Amino acid sequence: MSPRTKKQYKEIRKEKRAIIMEAAVEVFAEKTFMGASVSMITKKAGVSKGLLYNYFESKEDLLRQIIFEGFEEFAHVFDPNKDGSLTENEFKYFIDETFRLLQKDTYFWKLYFSIVMQPDVMLLVQDKIMEMIGPFLQTLTEYYEKKGVENPMAYARLMGSIMDGVSMNYLVDPEGFPVEDIKKILIDKFK
Amino acid sequence: MSPRTKKQYKEIRKEKRAIIMEAAVEVFAEKTFMGASVSMITKKAGVSKGLLYNYFESKEDLLRQIIFEGFEEFAHVFDPNKDGSLTENEFKYFIDETFRLLQKDTYFWKLYFSIVMQPDVMLLVQDKIMEMIGPFLQTLTEYYEKKGVENPMAYARLMGSIMDGVSMNYLVDPEGFPVEDIKKILIDKFK
Amino acid sequence: MSPRTKKQYKEIRKEKRAIIMEAAVEVFAEKTFMGASVSMITKKAGVSKGLLYNYFESKEDLLRQIIFEGFEEFAHVFDPNKDGSLTENEFKYFIDETFRLLQKDTYFWKLYFSIVMQPDVMLLVQDKIMEMIGPFLQTLTEYYEKKGVENPMAYARLMGSIMDGVSMNYLVDPEGFPVEDIKKILIDKFK
Amino acid sequence: MSPRTKKQYKEIRKEKRAIIMEAAVEVFAEKTFMGASVSMITKKAGVSKGLLYNYFESKEDLLRQIIFEGFEEFAHVFDPNKDGSLTENEFKYFIDETFRLLQKDTYFWKLYFSIVMQPDVMLLVQDKIMEMIGPFLQTLTEYYEKKGVENPMAYARLMGSIMDGVSMNYLVDPEGFPVEDIKKILIDKFK
DNA sequence: CATGAATGAGATTTCATTCAT
DNA sequence: TATGAATGAAATCTCATTCAT
Numbered sequence: 001m002s003p004r005t006k007k008q009y010k011e012i013r014k015e016k017r018a019i020i021m022e023a024a025v026e027v028f029a030e031k032t033f034m035g036a037s038v039s040m041i042t043k044k045a046g047v048s049k050g051l052l053y054n055y056f057e058s059k060e061d062l063l064r065q066i067i068f069e070g071f072e073e074f075a076h077v078f079d080p081n082k083d084g085s086l087t088e089n090e091f092k093y094f095i096d097e098t099f100r101l102l103q104k105d106t107y108f109w110k111l112y113f114s115i116v117m118q119p120d121v122m123l124l125v126q127d128k129i130m131e132m133i134g135p136f137l138q139t140l141t142e143y144y145e146k147k148g149v150e151n152p153m154a155y156a157r158l159m160g161s162i163m164d165g166v167s168m169n170y171l172v173d174p175e176g177f178p179v180e181d182i183k184k185i186l187i188d189k190f191k
Numbered sequence: 192m193s194p195r196t197k198k199q200y201k202e203i204r205k206e207k208r209a210i211i212m213e214a215a216v217e218v219f220a221e222k223t224f225m226g227a228s229v230s231m232i233t234k235k236a237g238v239s240k241g242l243l244y245n246y247f248e249s250k251e252d253l254l255r256q257i258i259f260e261g262f263e264e265f266a267h268v269f270d271p272n273k274d275g276s277l278t279e280n281e282f283k284y285f286i287d288e289t290f291r292l293l294q295k296d297t298y299f300w301k302l303y304f305s306i307v308m309q310p311d312v313m314l315l316v317q318d319k320i321m322e323m324i325g326p327f328l329q330t331l332t333e334y335y336e337k338k339g340v341e342n343p344m345a346y347a348r349l350m351g352s353i354m355d356g357v358s359m360n361y362l363v364d365p366e367g368f369p370v371e372d373i374k375k376i377l378i379d380k381f382k
Numbered sequence: 383m384s385p386r387t388k389k390q391y392k393e394i395r396k397e398k399r400a401i402i403m404e405a406a407v408e409v410f411a412e413k414t415f416m417g418a419s420v421s422m423i424t425k426k427a428g429v430s431k432g433l434l435y436n437y438f439e440s441k442e443d444l445l446r447q448i449i450f451e452g453f454e455e456f457a458h459v460f461d462p463n464k465d466g467s468l469t470e471n472e473f474k475y476f477i478d479e480t481f482r483l484l485q486k487d488t489y490f491w492k493l494y495f496s497i498v499m500q501p502d503v504m505l506l507v508q509d510k511i512m513e514m515i516g517p518f519l520q521t522l523t524e525y526y527e528k529k530g531v532e533n534p535m536a537y538a539r540l541m542g543s544i545m546d547g548v549s550m551n552y553l554v555d556p557e558g559f560p561v562e563d564i565k566k567i568l569i570d571k572f573k
Numbered sequence: 574m575s576p577r578t579k580k581q582y583k584e585i586r587k588e589k590r591a592i593i594m595e596a597a598v599e600v601f602a603e604k605t606f607m608g609a610s611v612s613m614i615t616k617k618a619g620v621s622k623g624l625l626y627n628y629f630e631s632k633e634d635l636l637r638q639i640i641f642e643g644f645e646e647f648a649h650v651f652d653p654n655k656d657g658s659l660t661e662n663e664f665k666y667f668i669d670e671t672f673r674l675l676q677k678d679t680y681f682w683k684l685y686f687s688i689v690m691q692p693d694v695m696l697l698v699q700d701k702i703m704e705m706i707g708p709f710l711q712t713l714t715e716y717y718e719k720k721g722v723e724n725p726m727a728y729a730r731l732m733g734s735i736m737d738g739v740s741m742n743y744l745v746d747p748e749g750f751p752v753e754d755i756k757k758i759l760i761d762k763f764k
Numbered sequence: 765c766a767t768g769a770a771t772g773a774g775a776t777t778t779c780a781t782t783c784a785t
Numbered sequence: 786t787a788t789g790a791a792t793g794a795a796a797t798c799t800c801a802t803t804c805a806t
Contacts, residue, residue: 016765016766030310031311032223032225032308032309032311032312034223034225034226035225035309035311035312037799037800037801038800038801038802039799039800039801047766047767048576048766048767048768049767049768049801049802049803050765050766050767050768050802050803050804051765051766051767053801053802053803054765054766058801058802059800059801059802110308113308114308114309116308116359116363117223117301117304117305117308117359117362117363118222118223118226118305119221119222120221120222120223120226121223121226151369151372151376153369153372154369154372154373154376155376157360157368157369157373158357158373158376158377160356160360161353161356161357161359161360161373162352162353162356162357163356164355164356164359164360165351165352165353165354165355165356165357165359166349166352166353166356168307168308168352168355168356168359169348169351169352169355171308172307172308177348178342178344178345178348181342181344181345182345182348182349182352185342185345185346185349186349189380193785193786193787193788194430194784194785194786194787194788194789195784195785195788195789195790197788199785200788200789200790203789203790204789204790207790207791228774228775228776229775229776229777230774230775230776238791238792239791239792239793240776240777240792240793241777241778241779241791241792241793241794242790242791242792243777244776244777244778245789245790245791249776249777250775250776250777398786398787412692413693414605414607414690414691414693414694416605416607416608417607417691417693417694419778419779419780420779420780420781421778421779421780429787429788430787430788430789431780431781431788431789432781432782432783432786432787432788432789433786433787433788435780435781435782436786436787440780440781441779441780441781492690495690496690496691498690498741498745499605499683499686499687499690499741499744499745500604500605500608500687501603501604502603502604502605502608503605503608533751533754533758535751535754536751536754536755536758537758539742539750539751539755540739540755540758540759542738542742543735543738543739543741543742543755544734544735544738544739545738546737546738546741546742547733547734547735547736547737547738547739547741548731548734548735548738550689550690550734550737550738550741551730551733551734551737553690554689554690559730560724560726560727560730563724563726563727564727564730564731564734567724567727567728567731568731571762575765575766575767575806576765576766576767576768576805576806577767577768577769577805577806579767581806582767582768582769585768585769586768586769589769589770610795610796610797611796611797611798612795612796612797620770620771621770621771621772622771622772622797622798623770623771623772623773623798623799623800624769624770624771625798626797626798626799627768627769627770631797631798632796632797632798766806767804767805767806768804768805768806769803769804769805770802770803770804770805771800771801771802771803771804772800772801772802773799773800773801774798774799774800775797775798775799775800776796776797776798776799777795777796777797777798778794778795778796778797779792779793779794779795779796780792780793780794781791781792781793782790782791782792783788783789783790783791783792784788784789784790784791785787785788785789
């Protein structure tokens with residue numbers, strides 16, 4: 001298939017489905033999945049309630065599709081070569097990119113982290129998330145293996161946890177969070 | 192027959208209150224604050240719905256009291272000397288104690304982390320949480336100041352974020368999380 | 383039976399039953415029968431909820447007893463001779479006494495007028511109230527008969543209605559109500 | 574199929590709103606505001622409980638709207654010239670119209686008088702009611718001023734009170750109330 | 765494709781009343 | 786006689802979802 005032109009993309013985004021999803025990410029992020037009502041979303045999207053159910057089977061389905069599409073983009077950031085291996089430069093790039101995405105897709109990541117600790121909701125998207133995180137940890141583990149650390153798996157798990165914690169704290173208080181300093185420390189200690 | 196003494200009533204209230212709160216922590220942790228219904232809680236506690244309101248003004252009040260009392264204990268763990276200053280040994284102790292508490296009060300900490308990313312809910316307990324985290328970061332900052340690092344505040348913020356991320360990942364998958372290895376790495380790199 | 387001494391009366395009033403009834407009149411007057419909760423009443427009375435049910439079968443019974451005893455006193459005011467006939471002087475006295483009672487037993491009369499338009503609640507006390515109002519209208523009718531007006535029954539009904547309306551308006555805004563002027567007009571026009 | 578037009582929706586809303594309000598006036602009048610439940614109202618209106626909240630923000634809002642719209646009509650009856658001044662003929666017309674409205678909108682006026690002595694409920698509609706009664710008393714005062722009575726304000730207050738009392742007694746027992754005779758006496762004594 | 769009125773289950777909360785002590 | 790913890794029915798209100806148009 002030939003790649004879509006920019007104009008086509010813009011049209012797709014402007015589609016009702018995209019409009020609803022964009023509104024939903026915001027409302028979900030601000031109110032959480034359970035706290036957000038379908039009415040809030042359709043009101044923000046400027047469409048009728050009925051229309052939402054033309055595009056999505058349910059509120060849960062809407063969440064699922066948001067998470068699925070959101071993670072697609074993230075997949076391209078980490079290990080862009082797709083060769084499953086990581087250079088030291090790519091490691092730095094990964095940290096930079098993480099913060100860039102947090103900034104760009106703030107609502108999405110707020111939503112993501114609001115879901116992580118909610119077993120019932122997490123269940124809806126767990127498969128997709130595991131699908132992302134598995135290779136991510138795998139690649140990190142290999143990275144630390146190559147560096148010759150004693151327990152590369154623990155390093156990888158720790159690094160993943162750190163990025164979670166750092167992301168959350170950044171999202172909660174972006175102004176007060178010393179991003180650049182922390183990036184430097186992380187690269188210094190974990191590259 | 193003469194009524195129960197004041198002391199007897201007090202005892203009854205203390206015990207029932209504890210029973211309800213214990214049930215509530217579990218249900219909140221599993222379903223989140225918004226997803227948990229008062230019915231679920233009272234059913235698990237084995238009391239009538241009405242009784243909950245004899246002990247707590249509202250569902251929100253119940254949450255607040257759980258968070259307040261849960262944090263009181265945590266306050267004693269970090270910087271046990273209460274002198275606002277931290278030795279290297281105390282730093283290690285703090286990391287050990289963190290995991291001990293995560294294990295002991297799993298439900299409470301699951302609840303806590305499920306709240307952090309929910310602005311509306313966070314609002315209910317923000318004051319108490321800030322009251323805890325402020326001094327915590329302050330002490331950590333001074334710790335890194337004394338160690339002579341370049342930007343102690345960033346170190347402290349990072350360390351706080353790391354403990355958040357590590358705790359969350361541990362809570363989601365306690366079996367698979369390499370606690371001991373990670374403790375070692377953390378102490379090695381951040382003590 | 384010999385009349386009770388003052389001390390005995392005081393003791394009776396101080397009895398729990400009286401204490402509860404006094405608290406109840408206030409709360410009923412301020413919150414209406416349906417809006418007042420048993421808890422409010424017992425709290426104001428400084429007794430336990432259980433005790434109320436020692437003295438009164440139900441909230442409804444409590445209201446009934448309040449209304450019954452309240453009207454006993456009123457019975458003595460109107461037509462104090464009990465001869466069923468009214469002089470012009472007694473008519474004036476009746477109007478004076480009405481306002482005196484409104485002032486003395488404000489809560490009771492507020493309660494009374496809050497009940498009048500509530501069929502369900504009125505049902506509880508209707509018998510007693512009819513028992514009072516019947517003779518009252520009868521006496522008034524005879525009064526106007528003797529004065530030779532064309533339709534004495536209508537005069538009596540009107541006079542009763544007027545006293546209702548005047549009482550209500552006085553109770554709602556005692557400060558702003560021109561009591562003395564209105565008394566004068568009433569006596570002038572209807573004596 | 575294409576959705577209904579805006580106009581069609583507006584029509585539906587207008588009609589359903591009226592149906593609910595009519596049911597509500599009846600139930601409020603019979604049970605009082607506090608004694609009436611939303612269930613009773615929606616059952617009588619033949620709609621679901623949820624629908625009421627599509628049209629009114631709350632039970633209180635429903636009451637407010639009923640009172641507001643009910644008083645609008647009354648405003649046209651009294652002083653129909655809107656010139657703030659009253660002729661003797663208009664005075665008679667006003668008394669006639671009062672009874673006509675009591676007959677036509679019995680439920681509404683029962684509701685109104687059931688509210689007057691309930692401070693908590695009165696609060697909800699006080700503004701609107703004051704807005705009506707203020708000018709009413711003002712006009713009456715001027716009327717009696719022009720007639721040269723000694724204390725026109727007292728006359729006005731009395732006349733207002735009388736209409737309250739008469740209306741209440743008529744509403745409680747319309748059959749037994751000698752309307753025509755009483756009208757005559759009132760006009761005779763207070764025109 | 766699009767609307768929004770309508771439903772009904774379920775949420776939080778209140779409260780008259782009971783009862784063990 | 787007196788207490789207040791406890792109950793359960795019912796109240797107000799919310800909201801995901803359906804459906805006639």
